[in-house]
Amino acid sequence: MESNIELKRNSMKEASDKPVENSPEVDSKNDAVISQPKNKKKITIFISIAVLIISSIGGFFWYKSKENSVEPTPVAQKEVNENIFYKLDDIIVNLNTSDAQSRFLKIGITLQLNNKETVVKLDNSLPIIKDLIQSYLRELRPQDLNGSAGLYRIKDELLLRLNEIMLPNKIVDVLFRDILVQ
Structure with a gap:
């Protein structure tokens, strides 16, 4: 096998x-x-x-x-590029202090607007706008104005309050020309 x-x-x-x-x-x-x-x-x-x-x-x-994308029209570009600066009078207010010594704030504000319609609305609302700015600034303490962060918060708050008054128009920016605290 x-x-x-x-x-x-x-x-x-x-x-x-x-x-x-x-x-x-x-x-x-x-x-x-x-x-x-x-x-x-x-x-x-x-x-x-x-x-x-x-x-x-x-x-x-x-x-x-x-080809199908929407290109901005020349009118829309004109509105976006049209920046108008509106200079407000200098404002002097007392600051909110806890001690007997009074402190003052002198501030120069310029508003940046996006069109001429906003200028007309601003001219008509100028007494209300000045009152709003002064009322807000009087509540500030000297510590609120310290540093750039403090100024940035003030700028944002003013912009927010002013745009509520200016509806449907819009203020683009609040610019500080000069600030003096005494």
Whole structure:
């Protein structure tokens, strides 16, 4: 029995050692080796065509989005670029102090407006605006005016209060010309 198994093993070994020219495995390997460069060329061409198509489609949509985008009209640009500065008279107020010594604040304010309609509204509301500014400034303490952060808070608060009066028009900014605390 052992001899039969050995014979079979030897015959299989000899069969595997012999190169077979027309066997399907060799042919398929040769085909794979021969066709591999062709497949690489085909894949490269296919990928480059796909990239070209995708980039063309992307470029088309990008161009269309640029074409359909809303460009600002010349009137809108004129309103945005039209800055008018309205100079208020200097304001002198007493500051809120807890001691007997009185302290004063002298402040020069300029308002930045965005159009001429706001100037007309501001002229009509000037007594109300002066009263609002003076009422707010009288409540300040000398410590509130310390540093740039304090002035920035005052500027923001004045801008907020003034824009409530000026609706629907808008004051763009409150600018301090000079500030004197005594």
